[in-house]
Amino acid sequence: MDHVTPVKDQASTESYSNVGTSQQRRTRIAFAILTRSSKTELQGSKRFAVIHREFKSQIPNGPGKEANENGTWVCPFEYPGIPKNKFFSKTEAPEDFDWKVQNVFKIKGETSPATTYEGSDVLWYEDDDFAAANPEAMKLLETRHRFLEALQKTTEDPEVLKCIDRDQYLTKELFNNQQHLYWHYEDVSYYHNKIHVDYGIAGFSYMCLREEMVAPPNFQYIPYHVVKESAYKRCLASKGSKKYLELEAEVAGNKSFWSSKRTPTACEKPEKCKCNRIFQLLYKDTEDSLEDPRDRELPRKLLQPNKAGFLDLEHFNYISNQKIIVECSNACGCSEECPRRRLQQGQKKRLVVFYENEIIGFGLRAAEPIKAGEYVTEYVGTVLAPRNNNRNPSYDLGIEIVVEGLVIDSRKCGNLARFVAHACEPNAAFIETHSRIFETDPLIPRVSLYALRDIAIGEAVTICYYSRDKLSSGKGIKCACRPNCPNHLPKN
Numbered sequence: 001m002d003h004v005t006p007v008k009d010q011a012s013t014e015s016y017s018n019v020g021t022s023q024q025r026r027t028r029i030a031f032a033i034l035t036r037s038s039k040t041e042l043q044g045s046k047r048f049a050v051i052h053r054e055f056k057s058q059i060p061n062g063p064g065k066e067a068n069e070n071g072t073w074v075c076p077f078e079y080p081g082i083p084k085n086k087f088f089s090k091t092e093a094p095e096d097f098d099w100k101v102q103n104v105f106k107i108k109g110e111t112s113p114a115t116t117y118e119g120s121d122v123l124w125y126e127d128d129d130f131a132a133a134n135p136e137a138m139k140l141l142e143t144r145h146r147f148l149e150a151l152q153k154t155t156e157d158p159e160v161l162k163c164i165d166r167d168q169y170l171t172k173e174l175f176n177n178q179q180h181l182y183w184h185y186e187d188v189s190y191y192h193n194k195i196h197v198d199y200g201i202a203g204f205s206y207m208c209l210r211e212e213m214v215a216p217p218n219f220q221y222i223p224y225h226v227v228k229e230s231a232y233k234r235c236l237a238s239k240g241s242k243k244y245l246e247l248e249a250e251v252a253g254n255k256s257f258w259s260s261k262r263t264p265t266a267c268e269k270p271e272k273c274k275c276n277r278i279f280q281l282l283y284k285d286t287e288d289s290l291e292d293p294r295d296r297e298l299p300r301k302l303l304q305p306n307k308a309g310f311l312d313l314e315h316f317n318y319i320s321n322q323k324i325i326v327e328c329s330n331a332c333g334c335s336e337e338c339p340r341r342r343l344q345q346g347q348k349k350r351l352v353v354f355y356e357n358e359i360i361g362f363g364l365r366a367a368e369p370i371k372a373g374e375y376v377t378e379y380v381g382t383v384l385a386p387r388n389n390n391r392n393p394s395y396d397l398g399i400e401i402v403v404e405g406l407v408i409d410s411r412k413c414g415n416l417a418r419f420v421a422h423a424c425e426p427n428a429a430f431i432e433t434h435s436r437i438f439e440t441d442p443l444i445p446r447v448s449l450y451a452l453r454d455i456a457i458g459e460a461v462t463i464c465y466y467s468r469d470k471l472s473s474g475k476g477i478k479c480a481c482r483p484n485c486p487n488h489l490p491k492n
């Protein structure tokens with residue numbers, strides 16, 4: 001350990017509670033359009049970006065980027081959006097280098113915390129004043145410890161228990177062995193988490209509690225959809241992209257259309273909220289449509305939040321109707337804090353992408369308690385209109401209601417929701433969501449992840465990917481969602 005004293009800076013590690021402001025939500029990019037042609041007529045705006053040919057993760061501006069360009073310490077791994085080079089201690093870093101705390105640790109036998117710095121190989125034993133000067137970084141350390149303590153109480157795996165100890169109190173040996181895969185996890189966690197923080201949503205980290213750690217997942221991290229041009233055109237042309245007044249005008253001559261009375265809404269401005277009417281205009285099944293045998297047997301169901309933004313999902317698994325959430329837009333006249341804009345507000349609870357085992361691989365776990373009916377996060381990926389069956393569908397999520405037939409594929413580009421594992425008795429579910437902040441934006445399909453029941457700190461967040469019939473058919477791979485699960489998973 002090189003005992004140089006870095007110039008101390010306020011920790012950059014943002015708090016998990018520090019989620020974006022409504023101003024940030026209005027101005028952040030809603031999605032990106034991916035076009036193959038360089039002669040496209042598409043032009044980016046404040047609301048969306050245009051990307052040519054392929055999406056490529058960028059290293060965010062800051063000390064890490066500076067170090068990646070000028071440092072000579074080389075990381076043995078290469079990951080998109082993660083710096084490969086760092087500065088060798090302070091001797092290599094420029095005089096005015098921005099010393100930003102990357103993460104804080106407790107070290108065996110030491111009372112004060114230790115830190116790593118973005119873009120530097122400096123590992124530093126802090127003094128007692130550090131905690132008071134860096135409350136946000138200390139809060140993150142606390143959250144990690146609470147997560148590990150919860151695991152300690154629920155796991156029986158001796159290897160995991162041993163590694164919980166390693167993660168709670170680093171040995172000096174590990175702290176000074178920078179070639180250890182542990183530090184690569186730290187880097188991937190830091191830069192992916194930074195994408196969430198910059199986007200104004202709660203963060204996350206990766207964790208592998210194994211003596212022989214497996215490499216962290218290697219993919220391009222995105223906080224919003226990348227929409228292929230052909231899918232984007234389908235969205236633009238879809239009825240859902242029309243403004244409310246246009247849709248209403250289409251049924252103006254049909255006096256019986258609005259047969260029902262105004263239904264209650266949790267919107268801040270119930271008298272102005274258009275959401276329930278949008279459901280009727282776009283998604284509600286009529287008796288005619290259901291008589292067609294090719295159609296669904298059960299009418300579609302609109303899921304509505306209460307005043308706190310929670311859905312009532314108690315009977316979710318027993319209802320086979322297609323389900324949809326409709327969120328407010330500027331047409332409803334409410335503020336960004338309206339409870340009917342939960343997906344727009346984004347992830348508020350911190351999560352962990354956790355290495356489960358060889359069969360499941362990585363899964364998603366709660367780092368803070370989540371309540372039944374609470375929004376967890378969004379499923380993000382490349383939105384495309386599949387043309388053939390030769391694609392790898394393992395990370396596909398099909399859209400059935402909002403722009404039917406499109407697929408969200410998170411194999412190459414995606415967010416943490418791609419790790420949600422299957423369970424036959426799941427505690428969460430994906431729900432299609434009609435959501436855009438401004439009616440002038442085209443309607444791109446979104447998918448929310450909601451908790452079906454309370455999820456404790458340390459508990460896996462799971463969804464059921466298959467129908468009950470398929471699970472109990474006896475065909476396919478034996479399900480390993482829990483010890484002695486009787487079900488089988490169909491092979492695609």
Ligand SMILES: [Zn+2]
Nearest residue numbers: 267328334338
């Ligand atoms: Zn509203």
Ligand SMILES: [Zn+2]
Nearest residue numbers: 273275328332
């Ligand atoms: Zn509304």
Ligand SMILES: [Zn+2]
Nearest residue numbers: 424479481485
């Ligand atoms: Zn199972």
